[in-house]
Amino acid sequence: MSELTDLYQEVILDHNKAPRNFGVLENADRTADGHNPLCGDMLRVSLVLEGDVVQDIRFEGSGCAISKASASIMTEAVKGKRVAEVEALFEGFHELMTGDPSVKGEAGAELGKLAVFEGVREFPVRVKCATLAWHTLEAALREDGKVASTE
Numbered sequence: 001m002s003e004l005t006d007l008y009q010e011v012i013l014d015h016n017k018a019p020r021n022f023g024v025l026e027n028a029d030r031t032a033d034g035h036n037p038l039c040g041d042m043l044r045v046s047l048v049l050e051g052d053v054v055q056d057i058r059f060e061g062s063g064c065a066i067s068k069a070s071a072s073i074m075t076e077a078v079k080g081k082r083v084a085e086v087e088a089l090f091e092g093f094h095e096l097m098t099g100d101p102s103v104k105g106e107a108g109a110e111l112g113k114l115a116v117f118e119g120v121r122e123f124p125v126r127v128k129c130a131t132l133a134w135h136t137l138e139a140a141l142r143e144d145g146k147v148a149s150t151e
Contacts, residue, residue: 021057
């Protein structure tokens with residue numbers, strides 16, 4: 001196993017064991033639930049928007065290591081960002097997870113820690129675990145009241 005793969009695994013394990021921004025966000029003005037029926041992951045993403053800036057964000061729920069780590073790193077990545085920046089991160093992350101692995105665009109360089117999930121693309125069932133938090137965040141931003149799902 002390469003040093004880079006080892007590092008990626010360490011980051012994912014660290015965020016699974018000690019997730020950042022985990023818990024209830026009492027003053028949330030946007031909330032959405034997400035569910036991955038294949039893995040059983042269930043989470044809620046709550047955030048506070050001031051204008052179009054994500055001032056605070058938290059997640060709660062249960063899931064596998066990939067799902068929990070993805071939600072943790074996602075909350076760190078989007079806190080303080082404008083909605084347009086969050087949407088660009090979502091697109092970049094989604095491309096990383098589902099795009100052609102032989103094509104490495106600019107998005108990968110801008111994803112920072114989120115790039116640790118690049119190897120997950122090799123396991124299609126796990127891609128759903130990694131993207132659940134993002135789909136749930138998108139649902140919270142849309143405020144459509146629908147449960148986000150990976151199906």
